[in-house]
Amino acid sequence: MTTAQAIKRWNQFAESFTENYDEQGDLHHQVLLNPAIFSLIEEVEGRNFLDAGCGEGYLSRMLAQKGAIVTAVDYSQKMLEIARDRTQNEKNIQYRYGNCENLDFLIKEVFDCIIANMVLQDLENYKAAIREMYRLLKPNGIFIFSILHPCFVTPNSGWIRNEQLDQQFWKVQRYFYEGVYDQKLPLDADEKIVFYHRTLTSYMKAIIQAGFKVEEVIEPMPSKEMLSRYPQFKEDLHCADFIVFKLRK
Numbered sequence: 001m002t003t004a005q006a007i008k009r010w011n012q013f014a015e016s017f018t019e020n021y022d023e024q025g026d027l028h029h030q031v032l033l034n035p036a037i038f039s040l041i042e043e044v045e046g047r048n049f050l051d052a053g054c055g056e057g058y059l060s061r062m063l064a065q066k067g068a069i070v071t072a073v074d075y076s077q078k079m080l081e082i083a084r085d086r087t088q089n090e091k092n093i094q095y096r097y098g099n100c101e102n103l104d105f106l107i108k109e110v111f112d113c114i115i116a117n118m119v120l121q122d123l124e125n126y127k128a129a130i131r132e133m134y135r136l137l138k139p140n141g142i143f144i145f146s147i148l149h150p151c152f153v154t155p156n157s158g159w160i161r162n163e164q165l166d167q168q169f170w171k172v173q174r175y176f177y178e179g180v181y182d183q184k185l186p187l188d189a190d191e192k193i194v195f196y197h198r199t200l201t202s203y204m205k206a207i208i209q210a211g212f213k214v215e216e217v218i219e220p221m222p223s224k225e226m227l228s229r230y231p232q233f234k235e236d237l238h239c240a241d242f243i244v245f246k247l248r249k
C-alpha cells in the first residue's frame with residue numbers, strides 16, 4: 001500500500017479522529033507527547049517552524065500563540081479543512097497540502113525547527129521523509145519527531161488479561177516485520193488506521209544516513225500530576241506508547 005492509498009483513510013476518519021481534540025490535542029498529546037516535545041524545543045518567538053503532518057493543527061496553533069512563524073503541511077485535504085476551521089485567531093500559520101516524503105514546493109534550509117508529531121509511522125517512505133526534513137532545515141536546525149514506540153506497538157500488539165494472576169500484560173508480536181499493517185488505535189477506536197512498522201534499528205539507520213546527530217531521546221511517561229488527573233494512564237508506567245527524538249542538522 002502506498003502513502004497516497006493510506007491517506008485515503010485519514011480523509012475518511014479525519015472527523016472522528018479529531019473529535020476529542022481540544023486546544024492541546026487529545027489526551028495522549030496532553031499527558032505524554034506535549035510535555036516531551038515542548039521540553040525539546042528551543043527558541044520559538046520569531047522562529048520558522050514546520051509542522052510536518054499537522055493534522056487538525058493544534059500544535060501549529062500552540063506554536064503560533066508563542067510567537068512562531070509556522071508552515072503546516074498535511075497530505076489529507078480533510079485534515080487541512082478541519083485545521084483551517086479551527087484556526088481563527090492565529091495569523092502566523094500557513095497551511096499547505098503536501099506529502100512529507102517530497103515537499104519540493106518548499107525551498108531548502110528555511111526552517112529553524114521541524115516537528116513531525118506522530119506522522120512517520122503513517123507514511124510509506126520514512127527514509128525519504130527524514131532526508132526531506134534534513135534538506136529543509138537550516139544548518140544547526142532541529143528536527144523533533146514522535147512515533148508509536150516500534151518496540152512495543154507492533155502488528156497485533158495489545159493488552160492481554162490474565163485472570164488467574166489478576167494482571168494484564170502487553171503483548172508484542174512480529175517486531176521484526178517491516179511494512180504496512182492496520183490496527184485500531186486507540187485500541188477502543190471504531191475504525192482501523194493504516195500504519196507502517198519498522199524496527200528501531202531501521203529508524204536509527206535512516207536518521208544517521210540522512211546526516212543527523214541524535215541529541216536526545218524521550219520515552220514519555222505520565223507525570224504524577226497527570227496520573228492524579230487521568231488515572232487511566234497508570235498502564236503507561238509499564239511500557240512506552242511513544243518515543244520522541246531530537247535530531248540536529
Ligand SMILES: C[S@@+](CC[C@H](N)C(=O)[O-])C[C@H]1O[C@@H](n2cnc3c(N)ncnc32)[C@H](O)[C@@H]1O
Pocket residue numbers: 003007010025052053054055056057058073074075076079098099100101116117118119122123
Ligand atoms: C496521527 S495523525 C497526527 C496529526 C498531528 N501531527 C497530531 O499530532 O495531532 C497523522 C497525520 O499525518 C498525516 N500524514 C500521513 N502521511 C502523510 C504524509 N506522507 N505527508 C503529510 N502528512 C501525512 C495524516 O493526514 C494525519 O493528519
